[in-house]
Amino acid sequence: MVLTRFAPTPSGYLHLGNAFSFVLTWLLARLQGGKILLRIDDLDNDRFRPEYLDDIFYSLEWLGLDYDLGPAGAADFYATWSQHKRLDLYYEALASLRSHLFACICSRKIWQQASPDGQYPGTCLLRELPLTAPHAAWRLVTPAQKTVGFTEVGKTEPTQASPCQWMRHPVLRRKDGLPAYQLASVIDDGHFGISLVVRGQDLFASTVIQTYLAECLGAKQFATIAFHHHPLLKNANGEKLSKSAGSLSLKAIAQQEKTPARIYALVSAALFSGKCTAQSAAELLSQVTIQDILDAHVVPDVRC
Numbered sequence: 001m002v003l004t005r006f007a008p009t010p011s012g013y014l015h016l017g018n019a020f021s022f023v024l025t026w027l028l029a030r031l032q033g034g035k036i037l038l039r040i041d042d043l044d045n046d047r048f049r050p051e052y053l054d055d056i057f058y059s060l061e062w063l064g065l066d067y068d069l070g071p072a073g074a075a076d077f078y079a080t081w082s083q084h085k086r087l088d089l090y091y092e093a094l095a096s097l098r099s100h101l102f103a104c105i106c107s108r109k110i111w112q113q114a115s116p117d118g119q120y121p122g123t124c125l126l127r128e129l130p131l132t133a134p135h136a137a138w139r140l141v142t143p144a145q146k147t148v149g150f151t152e153v154g155k156t157e158p159t160q161a162s163p164c165q166w167m168r169h170p171v172l173r174r175k176d177g178l179p180a181y182q183l184a185s186v187i188d189d190g191h192f193g194i195s196l197v198v199r200g201q202d203l204f205a206s207t208v209i210q211t212y213l214a215e216c217l218g219a220k221q222f223a224t225i226a227f228h229h230h231p232l233l234k235n236a237n238g239e240k241l242s243k244s245a246g247s248l249s250l251k252a253i254a255q256q257e258k259t260p261a262r263i264y265a266l267v268s269a270a271l272f273s274g275k276c277t278a279q280s281a282a283e284l285l286s287q288v289t290i291q292d293i294l295d296a297h298v299v300p301d302v303r304c
Contacts, residue, residue, distance in 0.1 A: 002034025004196040006060070006067060007185070010040060011047035013249035014059045016263070017200070020233040023267050024293055025198040026065045026281060028153075028228065031290055037192055038070030041185070043083050043178055053077065059250045063260050064281040069192070089187050090179035093217055094138065094172065100216045101172065103129040103136040119168040138173035140182075140213060148211045153196070153228040154294040163212040166205040172213075186210045190219050201229045231270070231296060270296045 006022055008014060029036050040056060042048055053074050060067070071077035083090075094101075104124040115121045120139070131138060142164040149158035172183040179187075185206070189197065199207070207227050214222035253262065261279040268277045268284065271292045278284035 002029055002032045002196050003037065003069075003192070003194055004029045004034060004198060005037040005039045005189075005192070005194055006065075006070075007039045007041055008056050009044065009047075010042055010049065010052035010056060011044055012052060013055050013251050015249050016253070016266070017233045019059070019063060019250055019260075019263050020267060020270070021198065021200060021230065022060070022063065022065055023263070023281065023284070024228075024230050024296070027285060027288055028196065028198055028290065028293055030285055031288070031293075034196065035068040036066075037194070038067045038081075039188055039192070040071070040077060040081065041083060041181065043181070043184055045176075045178070050074070055249075055251055059254075062250065062254050063263065083184055083188070086184075086188070086191065087179070089191060090184055093183060093187050094179065097140070097172065097216060098131065100141050101131060101138045102141060102169075103131050103133045104139045104169075104171075105129065105133060105136050120170075122169055125169065135175050137171045137175045139169040140172050140209075140216070142167070142169055142209070142212065146212065148208060148215060150207060150211045150223075151226045153226050154291075161208045163209050167209040170209055182206065182209055182213060186213050186217065186219065186222060189225065190214070190221050193221065194225060196226050196228070198228045198230065200232050202232055204229050228294070230293075233266075233270075 004025055006025060008018060026036065028034075038056075038060070040053065042053070057071075057073055071081040102125055104120075106120075106123050111120050111123050112118070114123060124139075125141070129136060144164050145162075146164060147160050147162050149160045152159050167182075170182050171180045174180050188194075189210075197207070207229070211222070250263075254260075259279075264278045264280055264284055268287075271284075271288055278287055
């Protein structure tokens with residue numbers, strides 16, 4: 001059975017781009033009789049806010065998107081489902097990866113000044129600092145010639161890519177000692193038995209590096225996951241919608257429009273060549289096919 005996930009981060013209010021990804025995830029799961037896990041990524045203590053956590057539950061309910069596994073609300077999340085409850089799994093994985101890791105004491109400012117392409121240039125790779133060095137992040141060695149392959153929904157041949165080209169030496173343990181996103185995501189997907197990951201095209205690099213990381217871990221279950229990288233929702237200026245860009249939140253839209261009809265008209269426009277038809281999740285499910293989702297395009301003006 002297909003098992004996919006919603007995986008929001010409570011670091012800001014959810015926006016139209018999040019809704020677009022959630023709706024496509026929900027459709028792909030329900031069209032295949034699959035299930036959905038709500039996995040909330042809350043390891044980033046600096047940006048976590050309780051109001052952002054509450055917003056996740058509010059937004060999913062307002063959109064009419066149900067899920068089968070995961071927290072029923074904030075209290076249930078804190079008690080059972082927080083990633084902090086799975087820290088032992090992450091640290092166990094880090095221990096098994098020690099031969100693939102190196103310590104890095106560079107600040108972002110320092111390594112960015114030395115980077116010609118905006119990626120970490122490997123400044124500390126040859127310094128051979130001990131992993132026990134104070135205030136050190138742990139990075140994954142990504143060999144220059146290494147290639148990995150993974151399955152994309154609708155494609156008959158595996159997609160091949162070089163981890164080093166897409167995300168060079170990513171951080172797996174932060175300087176504060178907490179596991180970083182790429183590691184936690186791989187471990188969680190394996191722990192819960194995820195078989196389908198739906199994410200935006202801007203996260204293709206994460207798919208590549210997570211596939212390599214899973215290989216280093218010997219996580220065979222991860223190799224069975226199928227991925228779908230959907231196009232990004234953009235504003236009228238062609239810019240992707242994001243929390244950091246201050247995009248209009250779902251909460252603000254809900255206060256203005258009361259129903260999510262605008263959201264579903266927008267998704268319909270992406271799936272059906274500009275025709276705004278469905279006004280709810282159920283209505284869209286009755287009209288769409290898996291191929292429609294794989295062929296989706298995104299209209300540049302989000303007003304539909």
